[in-house]
Amino acid sequence: MSVTVIETKAGRGNVTALMTALLAACVAFQLNASMLSPALVTMGEELKTDQAVIGLSQTWFFTAAALFSLFLPRLSDIVGRKKVLVGMMVLMGVGSVIAAMAPDVTWLFVGRIIQGVSGPTVPLCLIMLRSAVSNPRKYGTLMGLITAVNGGVAGVDSFVGGYLAEHFGFRSIFWLMVVFAAVATALIAFLAAESKPGAGTRMDWTGVFFIVVAVGALLTALNEGAKLVGGFSSQTLMLSLALVAVSAVSFAAFWRTEKRAAQPMVEIVHLRQRSTWAPLLTTTLTMTGIFAVINGIVPAYVQAAGGFGVGPTDMSLIILTPYALLGWLVGPLSGRLAPVLGYTKVLRIGLLGSVAALAVIAFFGLDSLPMMIAGTVLLGIMYAGTVNIMLNGLGVVLSPAGNPGFLPGMNAGAFNLGAGLSFLVLPAVLVATASLGDAKASYLTVVVVGLALTVAAFAASLLIPKPVEAEVAE
Numbered sequence: 396m397s398v399t400v401i402e403t404k405a406g407r408g409n410v411t412a413l414m415t416a417l418l419a420a421c422v423a424f425q426l427n428a429s430m431l432s433p434a435l436v437t438m439g440e441e442l443k444t445d446q447a448v449i450g451l452s453q454t455w456f457f458t459a460a461a462l463f464s465l466f467l468p469r470l471s472d473i474v475g476r477k478k479v480l481v482g483m484m485v486l487m488g489v490g491s492v493i494a495a496m497a498p499d500v501t502w503l504f505v506g507r508i509i510q511g512v513s514g515p516t517v518p519l520c521l522i523m524l525r526s527a528v529s530n531p532r533k534y535g536t537l538m539g540l541i542t543a544v545n546g547g548v549a550g551v552d553s554f555v556g557g558y559l560a561e562h563f564g565f566r567s568i569f570w571l572m573v574v575f576a577a578v579a580t581a582l583i584a585f586l587a588a589e590s591k592p593g594a595g596t597r598m599d600w601t602g603v604f605f606i607v608v609a610v611g612a613l614l615t616a617l618n619e620g621a622k623l624v625g626g627f628s629s630q631t632l633m634l635s636l637a638l639v640a641v642s643a644v645s646f647a648a649f650w651r652t653e654k655r656a657a658q659p660m661v662e663i664v665h666l667r668q669r670s671t672w673a674p675l676l677t678t679t680l681t682m683t684g685i686f687a688v689i690n691g692i693v694p695a696y697v698q699a700a701g702g703f704g705v706g707p708t709d710m711s712l713i714i715l716t717p718y719a720l721l722g723w724l725v726g727p728l729s730g731r732l733a734p735v736l737g738y739t740k741v742l743r744i745g746l747l748g749s750v751a752a753l754a755v756i757a758f759f760g761l762d763s764l765p766m767m768i769a770g771t772v773l774l775g776i777m778y779a780g781t782v783n784i785m786l787n788g789l790g791v792v793l794s795p796a797g798n799p800g801f802l803p804g805m806n807a808g809a810f811n812l813g814a815g816l817s818f819l820v821l822p823a824v825l826v827a828t829a830s831l832g833d834a835k836a837s838y839l840t841v842v843v844v845g846l847a848l849t850v851a852a853f854a855a856s857l858l859i860p861k862p863v864e865a866e867v868a869e
Contacts, residue, residue, distance in 0.1 A: 476519060477589040518790060660801070674802070674806060686814045
């Protein structure tokens with residue numbers, strides 16, 4: 396079976412064409428992830444259901460995205476990366492059509508779960524780019540450009556989603572997603588070349604089953620556990636603990652399966668290496684410490700009567716848009732610096748900068764709106780534009796040569812796990828400290844906890860080995 400891989404020497408035109416296709420795919424996926432955020436209230440009204448149910452549709456989209464991320468990159472090594480990415484874009488479009496025509500919330504769930512098949516879009520695009528571009532400097536720059544889209548389409552996506560929902564209803568957003576999915580599918584089909592380094596290898600579906608159950612049960616346990624923040628329920632607690640137990644048993648079964656399989660999804664020796672578990676630990680801790688702060692805690696405080704009392708539209712303009720825009724602008728720069736200064740060094744600079752940003756937010760931003768804006772701007776540069784880029788990049792450049800799809804997929808799962816933990820741990824701290832009767836002190840405690848977790852992420856990053864082959868030799 397022949398293997399077709401683009402090489403850099405094939406010419407600048409081929410790489411430019413590939414980048415056009417990959418960016419289209421990443422933008423199409425990002426719209427699925429972020430464009431609905433300002434439309435959730437409208438969705439609830441039009442589908443005649445409450446916000447808790449609508450929020451659950453978002454949860455299931457991200458859960459599905461995490462689960463498909465675990466194995467689709469590996470499957471793409473075997474059956475073809477272009478083929479799998481095209482299939483993901485097609486299913487994304489199908490899910491968008493179903494959601495756009497949903498007569499009730501059940502069909503909305505169906506559509507969102509099908510859209511979740513596109514979960515590993517960014518890691519798969521980075522893998523395809525890696526096989527196309529051998530020059531470390533060029534790859535770093537292009538990697539930064541692709542990964543920066545993952546933080547939001549320059550902050551415009553949320554505003555467009557809000558405008559469409561307000562003037563044309565939430566279904567118009569899904570129809571726009573259909574258009575982008577169709578364009579991305581066509582561009583990938585015509586502009587990208589096929590590569591399948593694992594051709595002839597059998598897919599370890601038993602291993603896939605156990606790791607999907609393990610991660611799925613853990614993510615569901617986190618989602619259930621988050622409900623305890625609003626009030627204790629013994630039934631919810633028992634369900635969460637049972638799901639954690641299922642996750643542990645399934646992971647043990649996955650480990651046992653991989654030790655015995657002739658062609659495992661991942662070799663156990665790779666799981667034991669620092670190049671595997673150190674980046675996964677760093678990703679999880681980073682997301683846990685930062686994700687809910689910028690996506691939940693800070694926006695809530697800025698809008699709260701006890702905070703600055705800013706309206707939701709103005710809050711987005713002064714907090715979320717600068718954060719996303721700077722991440723989008725800085726990403727290619729940090730990607731270009733990575734192979735020169737070192738991926739791990741740039742990651743640690745970004746993490747230290749993120750710690751500084753959280754310190755500004757915690758100790759100055761809660762009293763001053765300009766300082767709050769300054770803290771989130773710095774977080775946009777250091778986290779969205781630097782740390783996020785390096786963590787995604789390390790998942791690709793540290794992946795074993797014989798199994799390039801393994802670590803990017805697992806790392807995508809770590810991003811989702813960290814996001815789930817963040818929205819479990821930090822709101823729980825907020826609720827637990829609410830009894831103090833001082834809203835500012837409560838928010839201060841939450842951000843300090845996030846800061847401490849980010850410091851732990853920096854400590855974990857010290858264990859990540861240098862991806863020597865991806866860096867420019869001194």
